[in-house]
Every structure is written in C-alpha cells, then in structure tokens.
Amino acid sequence: MNEKIDIKLTINGRDHSIRVEPRCTLVDAIRDECGQTGTHIGCEHGVCGTCTVVIDGEAVRSCLMFAVQAQGKQIRTVEGMASGNSLHPLQQAFIDHHGLQCGFCTPGFLMLASNALERDPHLDGEELIDLLSSNLCRCTGYQNIIKAVRAAAIEMRRAEAAE
Amino acid sequence: MSQNADGTYPTPPRASERRVLGHSVPRLEDLPLVTGQGRYAGDINFPHQLHMRIVRSPHAHAKLVSVDTSAARALPGVVAVWTSEDIPDLPPIDFRADRASEMLKPYRQPALARGRVRYIGDPVAAVFAEDAYTAEDAAELVTMQVEELPVLVSASDVPGEFEPGRSTEAGIFHHSYGDIEAAFKNAYTVIELDLTTGRHSGVPMETRGALGRYDAARDLLELHGAAKIPHRNKETLCRMLKRSPSALHVHESHVGGGFGIRGEIYPEDVLVLVAALRLGRPVKWIEDRREHLMCANQGRQQRHLARIAVDSEGRILGIEDKIFHDQGGYVRTHGANVPNRTMCMLTGAYRVPAYRAVAHFRLTNKTPAATYRAPGRFESTFVRSRLMDAVANKLGLDPVEVRKRNLITAAEMPYTIAFDEPHVENLELDSGDFPRLLDKALAAFRWDELQQDLKRRRVAGEAVGAGVAIFVEESGRGPSDGAKIAVDTAGAVELITGGASLGQGFETAMAQICAEALGVDYRQVRVIHGQTDLIDHGIGAHATRATGLTGGAVHVTALMVRAKALEFASELLQTPAAELDIVAGTVMRRDGKTGPSITLAEIAKRIAPGSKLLRGRTPQLAAHGWFNTSHTVFPYGVHLAVVRVDRETGHVAVERFLIGYDVGRAVNPMMIEGQLVGGCVQGLGGALYEEFVYDEKGEPLSSTLADYLMLTARETPQFEVLLTEDAPSPLHPLGLKGAGEGGINGAGGVIASAIDDALGIPGAITQLPVTPQRLRKLLREKSI
Numbered sequence: 001m002n003e004k005i006d007i008k009l010t011i012n013g014r015d016h017s018i019r020v021e022p023r024c025t026l027v028d029a030i031r032d033e034c035g036q037t038g039t040h041i042g043c044e045h046g047v048c049g050t051c052t053v054v055i056d057g058e059a060v061r062s063c064l065m066f067a068v069q070a071q072g073k074q075i076r077t078v079e080g081m082a083s084g085n086s087l088h089p090l091q092q093a094f095i096d097h098h099g100l101q102c103g104f105c106t107p108g109f110l111m112l113a114s115n116a117l118e119r120d121p122h123l124d125g126e127e128l129i130d131l132l133s134s135n136l137c138r139c140t141g142y143q144n145i146i147k148a149v150r151a152a153a154i155e156m157r158r159a160e161a162a163e
Numbered sequence: 164m165s166q167n168a169d170g171t172y173p174t175p176p177r178a179s180e181r182r183v184l185g186h187s188v189p190r191l192e193d194l195p196l197v198t199g200q201g202r203y204a205g206d207i208n209f210p211h212q213l214h215m216r217i218v219r220s221p222h223a224h225a226k227l228v229s230v231d232t233s234a235a236r237a238l239p240g241v242v243a244v245w246t247s248e249d250i251p252d253l254p255p256i257d258f259r260a261d262r263a264s265e266m267l268k269p270y271r272q273p274a275l276a277r278g279r280v281r282y283i284g285d286p287v288a289a290v291f292a293e294d295a296y297t298a299e300d301a302a303e304l305v306t307m308q309v310e311e312l313p314v315l316v317s318a319s320d321v322p323g324e325f326e327p328g329r330s331t332e333a334g335i336f337h338h339s340y341g342d343i344e345a346a347f348k349n350a351y352t353v354i355e356l357d358l359t360t361g362r363h364s365g366v367p368m369e370t371r372g373a374l375g376r377y378d379a380a381r382d383l384l385e386l387h388g389a390a391k392i393p394h395r396n397k398e399t400l401c402r403m404l405k406r407s408p409s410a411l412h413v414h415e416s417h418v419g420g421g422f423g424i425r426g427e428i429y430p431e432d433v434l435v436l437v438a439a440l441r442l443g444r445p446v447k448w449i450e451d452r453r454e455h456l457m458c459a460n461q462g463r464q465q466r467h468l469a470r471i472a473v474d475s476e477g478r479i480l481g482i483e484d485k486i487f488h489d490q491g492g493y494v495r496t497h498g499a500n501v502p503n504r505t506m507c508m509l510t511g512a513y514r515v516p517a518y519r520a521v522a523h524f525r526l527t528n529k530t531p532a533a534t535y536r537a538p539g540r541f542e543s544t545f546v547r548s549r550l551m552d553a554v555a556n557k558l559g560l561d562p563v564e565v566r567k568r569n570l571i572t573a574a575e576m577p578y579t580i581a582f583d584e585p586h587v588e589n590l591e592l593d594s595g596d597f598p599r600l601l602d603k604a605l606a607a608f609r610w611d612e613l614q615q616d617l618k619r620r621r622v623a624g625e626a627v628g629a630g631v632a633i634f635v636e637e638s639g640r641g642p643s644d645g646a647k648i649a650v651d652t653a654g655a656v657e658l659i660t661g662g663a664s665l666g667q668g669f670e671t672a673m674a675q676i677c678a679e680a681l682g683v684d685y686r687q688v689r690v691i692h693g694q695t696d697l698i699d700h701g702i703g704a705h706a707t708r709a710t711g712l713t714g715g716a717v718h719v720t721a722l723m724v725r726a727k728a729l730e731f732a733s734e735l736l737q738t739p740a741a742e743l744d745i746v747a748g749t750v751m752r753r754d755g756k757t758g759p760s761i762t763l764a765e766i767a768k769r770i771a772p773g774s775k776l777l778r779g780r781t782p783q784l785a786a787h788g789w790f791n792t793s794h795t796v797f798p799y800g801v802h803l804a805v806v807r808v809d810r811e812t813g814h815v816a817v818e819r820f821l822i823g824y825d826v827g828r829a830v831n832p833m834m835i836e837g838q839l840v841g842g843c844v845q846g847l848g849g850a851l852y853e854e855f856v857y858d859e860k861g862e863p864l865s866s867t868l869a870d871y872l873m874l875t876a877r878e879t880p881q882f883e884v885l886l887t888e889d890a891p892s893p894l895h896p897l898g899l900k901g902a903g904e905g906g907i908n909g910a911g912g913v914i915a916s917a918i919d920d921a922l923g924i925p926g927a928i929t930q931l932p933v934t935p936q937r938l939r940k941l942l943r944e945k946s947i
Contacts, residue, residue, distance in 0.1 A: 002296075021296065037206040038199020040419070042368050043452040047868035050368055078199035091197040095189055098837050102666025103196030104203065104368040104419030133877035136868065138368050138420050139666055140837060141844035141906075142876040 012080030029067035049135030078107035099148035101139035187833035204372025204388030209445035216298035220280035223861025272493035281492035284457035341517030346481025350472035369419020375435030391426020392703030415693025421665030462535035481517035504539030548912030604823030630916025632909035638901030639711025649785035654764030661701015680721035682745025707901030720788030802909035813935035827900035846910025
C-alpha cells in the first residue's frame with residue numbers, strides 16, 4: 001500500500017517528476033519533493049487555509065488533497081506570483097498596507113485573493129469579507145489584509161483598464 | 164543622550180524632528196515573506212536527517228506500568244524508539260527563572276514521562292525514522308500499559324496527589340500592602356465577585372518545530388527552529404545537557420508567530436538534541452496542529468474570588484483577591500510567573516490604598532500552562548474592570564466617573580507600590596497620565612454621543628451596549644542587553660543583536676533606531692538576531708522587552724560607531740567633530756555649507772587593520788555596546804467597545820473598538836498599530852470564542868481548529884487606534900515603551916462591560932469566554 005509511485009506535478013508552469021507514496025499529501029509533495037516551501041502547513045485538517053494553492057483556477061487546500069490527484073493539473077503557488085523583480089499588485093499591497101507580520105499565513109491569503117480577483121475583479125464588500133474569512137491569520141487582526149486586498153483590486157482594475 | 168543628575172533622561176524629540184525614528188517606514192522583513200522565500204523551521208532540512216514522532220499519552224492521569232515499543236522498532240525505516248528508560252540521565256526541563264524554583268522543582272516535566280502520565284498529550288515515547296510518514300506509522304504501533312489514577316480538572320476543587328507525599332498545590336503565593344483589615348472595616352460598602360477566565364493560548368499559525376544537529380568535527384551541538392529567547396534557552400540546554408556554553412548553539416530562522424507560548428523549551432527541543440548526539444544524524448521534528456492544541460503551553464485559566472471595599476463616593480479603600488491558578492500537568496519554564504504577575508498588576512492604573520492577594524498555584528491533569536501574551540494582565544484587567552463596574556452599579560454612579568475618581572494622576576508619578584513580601588519587587592510606575600488618555604479616548608470615540616445613540620437603539624429593542632477598560636502594561640525590563648554594529652567597506656551596516664523576531668517587525672525597528680543614531684538609510688542596515696554563535700548574550704523577544712531593551716543597546720552602540728566615524732572624519736576633513744553631521748551615510752558639515760565630505764564606507768576603508776591613520780587606535784568602524792537598566796517601564800491603555808447581542812442565538816457582535824495607548828515614543832507607528840490591533844483580535848477570541856475545553860476525564864475537546872475557534876475576518880470589528888506619546892519614559896534614552904501586549908490586555912474586561920450594558924444586567928458576565936452557548940444559558944436563567 002505504501003509502495004511509491006512515479007507522478008508528475010506541474011507547478012507554476014514547470015514540471016516536477018517525483019516519486020511518492022499514494023498517501024502523500026499534495027502540500028507535502030509541493031514542499032518536500034518539489035522544494036517549493038513558500039506554501040506552508042498550518043493545520044493539516046483544512047481549516048486555516050495556510051496551504052492554499054490554485055489548481056486549474058480553483059483555490060484549494062493542498063493539505064486535503066493527495067499529490068496523485070493533482071497530476072495533469074496546473075498548480076500555482078506563491079513562488080509564481082511575481083514576474084521577475086516585479087511584484088504582483090497583491091504582494092506589493094500587502095507590504096504597503098502592513099498586511100503581514102510573521103508572514104506564515106501570507107502565501108495562503110495571496111493565493112486565495114489573487115484567484116478570487118482574477119475571477120471577479122470587482123469583488124468587494126461582504127463578499128470579500130466572506131472570502132477572506134476562509135483563511136486564518138493570528139498576527140494582523142485582518143484589517144490590514146482587507147485593506148491590502150481592496151487596494152490591490154483597485155490597482156489591478158486600473159492596470160487592466162490601461163491595457 | 165546624556166542622563167540627568169538623577170539618572171533620568173531628558174525628554175526625547177518627537178518624530179517630526181527625526182529622520183527615520185518614529186516614522187511609519189515599510190518593513191524590511193516583507194519582501195522574502197510575500198514571495199515565498201521565508202525560511203521557517205519546516206523549511207529547514209539537513210542531509211541524512213531523521214524524523215521524530217512523539218507517542219503521547221491518551222490518559223489524563225495514570226501510572227505508567229510499561230511501554231511496548233517492539234512492533235514499532237521492527238518497522239522498516241525505524242532507527243530507534245525511546246522511552247524514559249533510554250534517557251535516564253536527562254534531567255527534567257529546567258526553569259529559566261523563578262524565585263520559588265526549589266519548591267517547584269519536583270513538578271517539572273521530564274522529556275519523556277517517568278512513572279506517571281499527567282495530561283492527554285504527555286510525551287511517552289519518541290520514534291526516530293527515515294521519513295515523517297514512517298515515524299508516524301511506527302508511533303501508532305507503540306502501546307502502553309497503565310493503571311488509571313483519579314483525574315483532576317479544576318484548580319478550585321480540593322487538591323489531589325501529585326506523587327506520594329506531594330500535593331497538586333505546588334505553592335501558595337502572596338502580594339500585599341497597606342492595612343487591608345481596616346480598609347474593609349471602614350468601607351461604606353463591600354462587593355464580592357466570583358470571576359473566571361477561560362483557558363486559551365497563542366496558537367501561532369506555524370506550529371512548533373525543532374531540528375537538532377551535531378557537528379563532531381567542532382564538537383558543536385546545534386538547535387535550529389528556536390524562537391523567543393534563543394540565548395536563555397541555550398543557557399538552560401547547556402545546563403541540562405552538561406555542555407559548556409560555547410559547545411551548544413541555538414539558531415532562529417523565520418518564526419510564524421509566538422505570542423509568548425512559542426520558543427520556550429519543550430520536551431521535543433531537548434529530545435532532538437539528545438537524539439542528534441546519540442544517533443549521529445540530524446533530527447527534525449515538526450509538530451502537527453492536534454499536538455499543538457494538546458501540548459503547547461496554554462494559559463489564562465484562573466478563578467478569582469475578589470472583594471473590593473469603597474467609600475460612599477466610590478473611592479477604592481482596598482482590594483482582596485483569592486486566586487486559583489490552573490497550571491495543568493507540570494510546571495514549565497516560567498515557574499509561578501503567571502500567578503505572580505497577575506497579583507502584581509491587579510491594581511492597575513488605580514490608587515488602591517490596601518491590597519491583599521493570595522494565589523493558589525495548582526496542578527491539574529490538563530495541558531501545562533505558562534505565559535501567553537499579557538500573562539496575568541488580561542486576567543487581572545478583567546477582574547479589576549468587573550470590580551469597577553460593580554462599584555458603579557452599586558453606588559448608582561457612571562462607570563467612567565468611578566474610574567476617573569480612582570485613577571492615579573500624572574502628579575503622583577513616579578508611583579511606587581512596595582509589597583510587604585520581602586522577595587516581591589516593588590511596582591514602580593515610571594510615568595503616565597492615565598486621566599488624560601481616558602479623556603482623549605472618550606472624546607475620540609464620541610462617548611457621550613454614543614450613549615445617547617445606544618439609548619435610542621435599546622428603546623427600539625436592540626441589545627447594544629458599550630464598555631470601558633483601563634490598564635497598565637509593562638515593558639523593557641532589564642537588566643541588560645548588548646549590540647554589535649559594524650559598517651563595512653561598502654557602507655552597509657551589520658547590526659548583530661541578541662534579540663529575536665516572532666514576526667513583530669524587530670528587524671525594521673532595530674534598523675530604524677540604528678539608522679537614526681548613525682545617520683544612515685535604515686534599508687542599509689542588516690539586522691541579525693537569534694544566533695547565539697554571533698553574540699553571546701541576548702534578551703530575545705518576550706515581555707514586550709525587545710524594542711526598549713535591545714533598542715536601547717542598539718542606540719548606545721550606534722552612537723559609539725557614530726562617535727568613531729566623526730573622530731576620524733574630523734581628522735580627515737580637518738574640521739572639528741562638533742561641526743560635522745552624518746546624513747545618509749556621508750559625513751558632512753552640520754551647518755549645511757558646502758565643503759569636504761566623506762562617506763562611512765570610505766572611513767571604514769581608511770581605518771582598516773594596518774592603517775597608519777589609526778596610530779594605536781582600534782581598527783574598523785565598529786562597536787559593541789550595552790544598555791543597562793534596573794527599571795521596567797510602564798505603557799498604559801484604554802479600551803472602549805460597542806457590542807450588539809443577539810438574544811436568540813447568544814452571538815455577540817463587536818461593532819466598534821477603540822484602542823487608546825500611550826507608548827512613550829513610537830519607533831514605527833504603523834507596526835505598533837499592527838501589534839495593538841492583532842493583539843486585540845486575539846483578546847477578542849479569548850473574550851468571546853477561544854477555549855480549551857476538557858471533559859471530566861481530562862479529554863481535550865478543542866484539539867482541532869474547527870473546535871478551538873479563533874476570529875476570522877468576518878468577526879473582526881473596525882478598529883480605531885489612538886496612539887499617544889504623552890509620557891515618554893524618563894528611564895529610557897529614547898523614551899520608548901513597548902507595545903506588544905497593549906492590544907490584548909483589556910479585551911476581556913471591556914467586552915464583559917459592554918455585554919452587561921447591552922443586556923441591561925449589571926454584573927451578568929462573570930466568566931470568559933462569553934460563548935454563544937454560555938450567553939444563551941445566562942439569558943435563560945435571567946429569563947430575558
């Protein structure tokens with residue numbers, strides 16, 4: 001049952017051929033087998049959202065999925081957000097609005113919010129609060145995270161309109 | 164800045180007169196953290212490492228008859244399985260400081276349980292395997308034979324037996340002063356309350372982690388994944404493992420939140436070190452969340468039987484308190500610190516002529532307790548606030564007015580409380596203007612207008628109310644911290660401290676203090692912390708101490724480097740040092756006249772070892788300085804809140820919250836607001852939702868994040884932060900007071916006040932957290 005199998009994960013457009021047990025969780029595979037440690041583990045029972053990654057356009061808790069289940073899918077993690085030295089507007093907004101302290105939950109929030117804003121650039125108000133309430137942060141008290149996401153949304157819409 | 168004749172410092176300048184100190188500059192920490200380049204304990208790996216998994220007791224209290232590890236040992240990939248019999252010489256985990264330690268020593272926790280298990284989660288065996296999955300599989304194969312013993316889950320029940328001849332009441336502690344008998348005899352009225360604070364904890368988003376590594380070539384043992392107090396932990400570990408201080412080093416990397424509970428020495432930290440030594444391979448341990456919620460330090464659980472004596476005007480004559488402190492299964496590194504801090508800080512910002520507190524420090528069969536952000540202060544502010552509200556109600560006075568009558572005034576500062584007990588240090592409030600902050604906070608919250616508005620809403624049927632809590636915080640306790648600063652030949656500044664970062668912005672704050680004194684861009688300062696091999700003393704980051712104490716050391720040291728730079732610049736530029744300033748890393752004329760200038764990089768090059776310019780003086784643009792203080796400094800705060808209660812569901816919505824806080828002088832207001840708001844949200848958790856619940860058999864019922872409920876963005880109110888600088892500490896060269904715990908301190912007290920007001924039932928809330936279940940029960944009992 002614990003025989004290792006060969007699988008391929010595609011993370012931020014790059015293929016990683018790895019050998020894991022079928023029971024290996026996706027987050028363990030991303031971190032330990034593919035070396036992408038920007039995705040963090042907070043609870044391993046799907047509550048805190050720290051391990052959130054985006055798979056085929058859906059924000060997913062990578063602790064609740066087996067690595068084998070992610071084969072053939074496009075996985076996006078925090079390492080893929082910036083283009084070169086140019087930060088994603090959400091990353092910049094988290095810095096500008098002091099949206100992080102220890103930074104442990106930050107990649108999860110960034111993936112959650114970036115995916116949601118791609119789907120609905122006008123996400124705001126109660127819907128935005130509902131979205132952000134799916135992840136936990138223990139340092140900031142959330143106010144600055146909310147501010148950062150709102151500011152990034154405005155910036156992303158502005159950039160979109162300018163193109 | 165030189166001291167006055169009486170040892171105090173002159174009033175420091177405000178931010179408007181500073182270049183970087185006091186300004187909300189962006190954090191230096193953020194870029195790696197938002198790009199996934201953080202390096203937390205789980206991200207660290209060493210070649211050929213083993214993975215450790217702990218087998219934990221499923222019994223709350225039992226005699227450990229035998230542990231069978233044979234099946235686990237037989238599993239392929241398992242290298243070793245240890246029980247206490249494999250580490251007979253390893254002493255229990257030592258206290259790092261406590262006066263009563265001799266008395267408390269028998270209650271310390273062994274790394275692996277010996278003879279008895281005392282809480283569910285108590286480590287019984289340690290499995291070491293080639294990978295984490297195998298270690299976990301093997302741990303499930305370990306079985307234990309036990310004889311169940313009586314389980315004690317309440318500290319206010321009759322104490323039981325810790326071991327033959329030893330009670331679960333580990334100690335009884337006292338704090339008192341004044342004539343308490345006379346105070347109660349002469350009272351116009353006396354009020355007695357029975358109050359309880361719930362069991363909760365810091366619950367950082369990153370669970371604990373530890374990696375042990377032994378370097379045989381240098382005979383050096385290393386602990387990675389440290390936090391909070393790396394230097395102090397190194398001292399304790401050296402004592403426990405009988406290693407010389409230079410033969411063991413502790414390394415901090417990124418830390419995913421601490422809040423007081425992370426970074427103390429736990430069994431797992433010791434085990435990875437011993438295993439690395441004995442098994443000859445690096446050993447990694449990462450805690451899972453269930454373990455965290457069952458094993459990491461919890462706190463807060465106290466019952467207070469409190470009495471207050473007042474005159475007919477509501478002036479306090481005396482306070483008496485009997486405290487039952489629920490310590491859980493063992494006494495951990497803090498000894499009896501929490502009940503003692505509770506008693507010391509209970510009188511808070513009020514003039515209390517007579518006081519008598521006694522704390523019963525009792526063990527139970529639950530997870531051990533220790534310090535959690537504002538230890539003893541969250542608890543005592545709740546008690547004090549409840550007492551003040553009860554006085555107001557009984558005398559028919561306004562709750563704000565009663566508080567104003569009793570606040571210590573600025574004219575009374577410094578204000579010293581000398582306790583009768585010879586070993587208890589005095590409480591010496593250094594500075595503060597409590598009435599002024601209260602007035603400012605009430606005005607900012609539009610308190611009077613709010614009362615009218617709440618009245619209208621209550622008439623319309625809403626259960627809405629407001630509350631107030633006032634508190635004194637403590638920070639910057641000494642005795643001493645050092646810093647090393649060196650300007651390299653490219654002009655970059657390396658600042659090595661013995662501080663620690665738990666995510667609070669330590670690097671940015673230290674860089675700002677250094678940059679201001681030295682005259683460089685703060686982004687040029689590389690701040691090192693938590694590395695015991697780079698500096699041999701360090702205070703860490705605890706008790707709101709880093710900014711004041713380590714910041715003091717950085718300030719002093721940066722001034723030394725500055726003086727050295729100016730001394731050589733003066734010679735090189737043929738200009739008196741007094742006429743020179745350092746701006747953005749360049750020494751130039753202070754009067755702004757053009758003239759010769761020289762960069763710090765150039766000076767560093769010119770005074771390299773061997774330089775003729777030195778003429779016997781020490782080379783390099785560097786210094787190692789110290790800041791010594793025998794004083795704690797006391798920031799203070801006011802919390803105001805508005806809540807709305809849903810009588811159907813028992814839900815409490817926090818509509819508004821104001822944190823008024825005087826920080827003396829702010830290093831970075833943006834980061835201070837972040838500390839205050841973040842701490843307050845944790846406090847609201849402890850006031851409304853968070854609770855480690857145990858059943859009568861000691862079974863923990865809050866061992867997932869779906870059961871231990873923390874606030875999300877949905878439950879968090881909009882905050883108003885009123886940050887003031889009215890009372891810079893005269894005992895600190897920069898006037899600094901800390902801000903780590905001012906957000907959480909009053910949260911329980913103010914929410915209890917506001918809920919009482921919303922329900923129209925004075926004194927309704929006697930227990931935290933006010934969960935919906937508890938509030939509904941209360942409403943049923945009061946038939947509202």
